[in-house]
Amino acid sequence: MNMLEVDGLGHTYKGKDGSHTAIDGLDFTVGAGELVCVVGPSGCGKSTLLRTIAGLIRPSRGTVSLHGTKVDGVPRDLAVVFQDYSRSLFPWLSVTRNVEFPLRSLSRTEREARAVEALAAVGLAAAGKKYPWQLSGGMQQRVAIARALAYRPSLLLMDEPFASVDAQTRFELEDLLLRIRREQDTTVLLVTHDIDESVYLGDRVLVLSKSPATVVAHLDVPLGPVRDQIGTRASEDFVELRAKVAGLLQGGPVSVR
Numbered sequence: 458m459n460m461l462e463v464d465g466l467g468h469t470y471k472g473k474d475g476s477h478t479a480i481d482g483l484d485f486t487v488g489a490g491e492l493v494c495v496v497g498p499s500g501c502g503k504s505t506l507l508r509t510i511a512g513l514i515r516p517s518r519g520t521v522s523l524h525g526t527k528v529d530g531v532p533r534d535l536a537v538v539f540q541d542y543s544r545s546l547f548p549w550l551s552v553t554r555n556v557e558f559p560l561r562s563l564s565r566t567e568r569e570a571r572a573v574e575a576l577a578a579v580g581l582a583a584a585g586k587k588y589p590w591q592l593s594g595g596m597q598q599r600v601a602i603a604r605a606l607a608y609r610p611s612l613l614l615m616d617e618p619f620a621s622v623d624a625q626t627r628f629e630l631e632d633l634l635l636r637i638r639r640e641q642d643t644t645v646l647l648v649t650h651d652i653d654e655s656v657y658l659g660d661r662v663l664v665l666s667k668s669p670a671t672v673v674a675h676l677d678v679p680l681g682p683v684r685d686q687i688g689t690r691a692s693e694d695f696v697e698l699r700a701k702v703a704g705l706l707q708g709g710p711v712s713v714r
């Protein structure tokens with residue numbers, strides 16, 4: 458069964474100055490355990506799409522279903538990692554308490570066990586007692602990822618999660634995400650405006666058009682589950698796909714898998 462089904466999804470913002478259609482007629486699915494990247498031009502409606510899937514916006518048209526159930530409000534088994542880690546972590550809580558925060562309904566023992574496991578998975582086993590402001594940007598984003606993982610969501614939504622860190626940290630976090638999803642079989646929908654990142658991370662890449670966003674292509678990424686920053690990015694398949702995505706983003710010929 459598909460973990461996520463987006464069917465005829467469209468949203469029009471209505472305001473005093475008129476209306477604006479941000480996304481329109483979006484159709485796609487994400488299978489259990491898949492990592493799908495969504496790439497599109499700036500302002501095309503990527504955040505609107507994620508907010509709609511997260512149940513934060515009620516769409517004007519179409520439906521979103523999470524493992525067969527129509528999304529109507531914020532689904533319980535979904536976690537989101539945003540670009541801006543400094544605003545998503547609570548500065549007055551320790552790293553461990555930040556990771557445990559969404560787990561309040563669980564027993565204390567279970568909360569602690571999950572936080573220890575998730576912090577170890579992101580390489581921060583020793584940082585639990587620190588506060589977010591004592592960590593580098595990359596480490597803070599690791600905490601945000603650990604918090605999402607500890608929640609064990611059916612679907613992990615990531616909105617430009619590595620856009621606010623330096624290039625070296627970005628590569629490390631990309632590889633961290635690939636390792637975690639291999640180990641934990643997490644289903645991920647990741648939005649980025651970075652073409653290389655979408656090909657490096659994705660099992661599939663969905664290319665969106667300019668606003669109002671529609672899906673112009675679904676591309677399979679034949680790079681296998683284990684990738685490396687130097688070899689993979691230099692491979693023929695990678696170079697060919699990134700050129701294809703770049704062409705599609707510039708309004709080139711539509712090439713559907």
Ligand SMILES: Nc1ncnc2c1ncn2[C@@H]1O[C@H](COP(=O)(O)OP(=O)(O)OP(=O)(O)O)[C@@H](O)[C@H]1O
Pocket residue numbers: 470471472477478479497498499500501502503504505506650668
């Ligand atoms: N609350 C809102 N009310 C009215 N218009 C909005 C609202 N939120 C977004 N928009 C408009 O919808 C369009 C899509 O915005 P959205 O933020 O979804 O795009 P995006 O692809 O995520 O942008 P970026 O690449 O800059 O992050 C934009 O033209 C934006 O101005």
